[in-house]
Amino acid sequence: MVILAVGGYDPTGGAGISADIKTSHTLGVYCLSIITSIIPQTNKEVYEKYDLSKENIENQFKSVFEEFEIEYVKTGVLTSQSIDILLKYIDKYDLKVICDPVLASTTKYNFVDEKLMDKYIELFNKSYLITPNREEYNKIMEFVKNKNYHLKKDLYILITGIDDILKRNSTTINIFKGFKINKEVHGTGCVYSTAITAFLSKGYKLEDAIKEAKNFILSSIIYAKKTKYGYNSNPTYINKETVIKNLSYAIYLLKKINFTLIPEVGSNIAESLPLPKDFNDIASLTGRIIKNKLGGFYVVGDIEFGASEHIAKIILSASKFNPKIRSCMNIKYDEDLIKTLKEKFKDKFIISSFDRSEEPPNVSTMEWGTTIACKKIGKVPDIIYDKGGLGKEPMIRVLGKDSIDVIKKVEFIQKIYNSIKEK
């Protein structure tokens, strides 16, 4: 698959063409790119907008269309010159244009004047989809009304926000629910519209492309790159395939460990999609990891979503404190082990716990215990343990960013346990 991104260049890589290429590459789609303007900026301000010449943009278009067959084009920051050229190519190659009408930067630098707005309306009427945020949508509709312009009836308009509204011919077709994440990530809009374009190029129907891109953008916000003045887009794709592959490899690694920290109830390891809503967003073994009679263990069952209850509840609670924590495994409790980890490895493991005797009535122990353990230290620990209760085995739970991370922690913990027991 190939898409073309036409937009501005942001040297910090947060927005513009850099964000488009990162997004497309992450989604396995080859991204051609045409630069309209060079826009040095930070998360505090835009320094300038240097527009490339008509001739240079003409040659950029000429090169990509000479070298590639192109169906989908995503646009970011545009200039009059680049719109004039693009309009000709739309007609010549019957291009499907997804136009992200970037009227201004989040740092309030205007990219568009009235003359350019006229050009944008012309482009909208030759586009497949436009993806304005709510503010951009209102400005566009006010401009259209004031100038007595009209938008073509078959133009899809996705008004982006926490929830996104898909319209066509003034009719709402669908609403895509989202999450409010308190993190302003530079380039989010660019990444989102490019992700939609990439999924369309893979053959997704529009509403499926939007849905998948919405999930994608949440991961990219969660894993955004921290900068001096904010966060930059860091397109990250974690889907069911990613989770199943991680768990499969984690179990492969576990089998290479002399793993003996298996509780009587057995162990399970689980990993979730980003921001899991329920058990169905979390994969684990359908069985358990259980001891065999030779001092080793069996891995029982397959990897399936919705298979875990106890570990899933731990992940659901932990991810509310830190959405980067997507995996957990329960292992056998040992007092000396916890004591040693606390005393000698506090720089490697953050440890917290809960006491079952303090459990209030009518709660889920795993949800309540995990929440208590996180609140106690103000973050999600690497290890949550409890000393058991009436008919309840004491337990250690190891948490991490994914199941491979968890297994590597378990491997280290097992080595510490072995060294203690050898003494």
Ligand SMILES: Cc1ncc(COP(=O)(O)OP(=O)(O)O)c(N)n1
């Ligand atoms: C070169 C360039 N392209 C696009 C933008 C807009 O990015 P941002 O201001 O972060 O807005 P969203 O992408 O989040 O809508 C830019 N600043 N520079």
Ligand SMILES: Cc1ncsc1CCOP(=O)(O)O
């Ligand atoms: C029984 C039990 N209790 C705490 S973890 C555990 C094993 C894993 O349970 P599940 O497979 O329901 O996550």
